[in-house]
Amino acid sequence: LAGAVVLGIETSCDETGVGVVRLRADGHVELLADEVASSVDEHARFGGVVPEVASRAHLEAMVPTVRRAMEVAGVRPSDVDAVAVTAGPGLAGALLVGVAAAKAYATAWGVPLYGVNHLSAHVAVDTLEHGPLPGPALALLVSGGHSSLLEVADLAGPVNQLGATIDDAAGEAFDKVARLLGLPFPGGPHIDRVAREGDPDAIAFPRGLTGPHDPAYDFSFSGLKTAVARWVEAAERAGRSVPVADVAASFQEAVVDVLTAKTVRAARERGVDHLIIGGGVAANSRLRWMAEQRCADAGITLRVPRPKLCTDNGAMVAALGAHLLAAGVEQSSWDIPADPGLHV
Ligand code: KG4
Numbered sequence: 506l507a508g509a510v511v512l513g514i515e516t517s518c519d520e521t522g523v524g525v526v527r528l529r530a531d532g533h534v535e536l537l538a539d540e541v542a543s544s545v546d547e548h549a550r551f552g553g554v555v556p557e558v559a560s561r562a563h564l565e566a567m568v569p570t571v572r573r574a575m576e577v578a579g580v581r582p583s584d585v586d587a588v589a590v591t592a593g594p595g596l597a598g599a600l601l602v603g604v605a606a607a608k609a610y611a612t613a614w615g616v617p618l619y620g621v622n623h624l625s626a627h628v629a630v631d632t633l634e635h636g637p638l639p640g641p642a643l644a645l646l647v648s649g650g651h652s653s654l655l656e657v658a659d660l661a662g663p664v665n666q667l668g669a670t671i672d673d674a675a676g677e678a679f680d681k682v683a684r685l686l687g688l689p690f691p692g693g694p695h696i697d698r699v700a701r702e703g704d705p706d707a708i709a710f711p712r713g714l715t716g717p718h719d720p721a722y723d724f725s726f727s728g729l730k731t732a733v734a735r736w737v738e739a740a741e742r743a744g745r746s747v748p749v750a751d752v753a754a755s756f757q758e759a760v761v762d763v764l765t766a767k768t769v770r771a772a773r774e775r776g777v778d779h780l781i782i783g784g785g786v787a788a789n790s791r792l793r794w795m796a797e798q799r800c801a802d803a804g805i806t807l808r809v810p811r812p813k814l815c816t817d818n819g820a821m822v823a824a825l826g827a828h829l830l831a832a833g834v835e836q837s838s839w840d841i842p843a844d845p846g847l848h849v
C-alpha cells in the first residue's frame with residue numbers, strides 16, 4: 506500500500522474541502538493538496554451558516570475544487586487508490602452533496618469508498634503535521650459546530666467521547682459574543698485580536714459546569730454568553746461605554762480556562778500523555794498559550810496542527826481515509842447515507 510493516494514471530500518458545513526494525501530512506506534501520510542472553497546462570505550450577512558446556502562455553494566464548488574486539488578497534487582484519476590468523504594455529523598443537505606460526489610468519483614474510478622466521521626478526521630489531520638500517533642491521545646475539538654473531548658486509542662478504530670458541550674459550541678459562543686460586541690462574523694478571530702488589548706481578569710465571568718457535582722468532562726457556554734449579554738446591557742443602561750477589549754478578553758479567558766482545565770484533568774485521570782487540539786477555535790492564541798502552559802506543567806505532549814489544518818478541510822478526511830486503508834479496514838458500502846447525527 507506504500508504510495509497509495511487518497512482523495513478526501515469534506516462538505517459538512519460551509520467549506521467545500523478537497524484534499525489529496527499519499528501513504529508513505531514509513532507509515533507517514535504526506536499532504537499533497539488541500540483546497541478549500543468557503544461560502545463563509547455568503548453567510549456573513551445572516552450572522553451564521555444558512556444550510557440551504559451552504560448546500561448550493563457546495564454543489565457549485567465541488568467539481569472545480571476536486572479538479573484544482575488533483576492539479577495541485579499532480580495526480581490523475583488513475584493515480585487515486587481510494588476516496589474518503591465526511592458522512593457526518595453535519596448539515597444534512599451539505600453532507601449529501603459531498604457523499605453523492607464521493608460515490609460518483611469512486612464508482613467512476615473503480616476505487617474503494619470510505620465514509621468517515623468528521624470528528625475523527627479532525628483528529629487524524631494532526632498526523633499530516635506531526636507524524637503517527639505514538640500511543641493513545643486525547644483530542645479537544647472546538648469549532649463553530651462542536652466542542653468535544655475525545656479519547657483516541659487508534660485512528661482506525663472508534664473514538665470514545667468523554668465529554669461534549671451540552672448547549673453552545675465554543676466557536677458558536679465566540680461568534681455570538683462577537684455579535685453582541687458589534688464585531689463581524691465569524692467573530693472568533695476578532696475576539697482573539699481585540700482581546701490582546703484587554704484585561705482577561707477585568708470581569709469575572711462564570712465558568713460553566715465546574716461545580717463539584719457537575720459532569721467532569723462536559724462543557725456549557727450558553728450561561729457565559731448570557732452573562733456577557735447582561736453585563737453589556739447593564740453598562741449600556743447605565744450610560745457607560747462598553748470596554749470591548751476587556752469584555753472580549755474576560756470572556757475568552759472564561760472559555761479557555763474551562764477548556765484547558767477540563768482537558769488536562771481528563772488526561773491525568775485517563776493516564777493519557779498526548780493531547781491534540783483541533784477545530785477552528787484551535788487557532789485562538791490564548792487557548793494555544795494556556796494549553797501549552799498547562800500541558801507543560803502536567804507533562805503532556807501537546808500537538809496542535811497549523812490553523813489551516815484545524816479548520817474544516819478535505820485533507821483531514823483524506824488523512825483518515827489513508828489510515829483506514831493502511832489498517833485494512835473494509836470499505837464502506839455503496840449505499841452509505843449522509844448521516845447528520847452520526848455518532849462518534
Ligand atoms: O472548524 P471551523 O472552521 O468550522 C466549523 O465550525 O466546523 O470553525 C469555525 C469557528 C468559528 O466559530 C470561528 O469564530 C472560530 O472557529 N474561530 C476562532 C478563531 N478562529 C476561528 N475562535 C476563537 N479564536 C480564533 N482565533
Ligand code: ZN
Pocket residue numbers: 623627648650784816817
Ligand atoms: Zn469541523
